Amino acid sequence: MSESISLDLAKSHLRVMDDNDNAYIVHLIAAARQATERYIGQQIGVVDGVNPVPADLQAAMLLTVGHLYSNRESVVAGQLYELPMGVKALLAPFVRY
Numbered sequence: 708m709s710e711s712i713s714l715d716l717a718k719s720h721l722r723v724m725d726d727n728d729n730a731y732i733v734h735l736i737a738a739a740r741q742a743t744e745r746y747i748g749q750q751i752g753v754v755d756g757v758n759p760v761p762a763d764l765q766a767a768m769l770l771t772v773g774h775l776y777s778n779r780e781s782v783v784a785g786q787l788y789e790l791p792m793g794v795k796a797l798l799a800p801f802v803r804y
Contacts, residue, residue, distance in 0.1 A: 711760035767797035
């Protein structure tokens with residue numbers, strides 16, 4: 708199984724043009740997938756070259772990658788607001804109770 712978000716897609720989302728952070732971004736993609744899997748209670752990913760992951764799950768993972776990339780510390784100065792259509796809103800329909 709490979710990741711459902713490619714490095715190129717993540718870099719495009721992050722607006723990263725160089726290759727300096729490639730290894731770090733790949734790590735964040737895996738972390739975002741694992742967090743998503745834990746939150747929704749099921750595994751996701753590419754199997755046999757087919758990507759069955761819906762676009763809204765991919766968008767949630769990209770938002771997570773963006774958050775982790777932009778906020779590399781556990782504490783951020785200033786006020787932060789959750790996006791109305793943020794990660795939890797995108798993942799909610801997939802949660803297994």
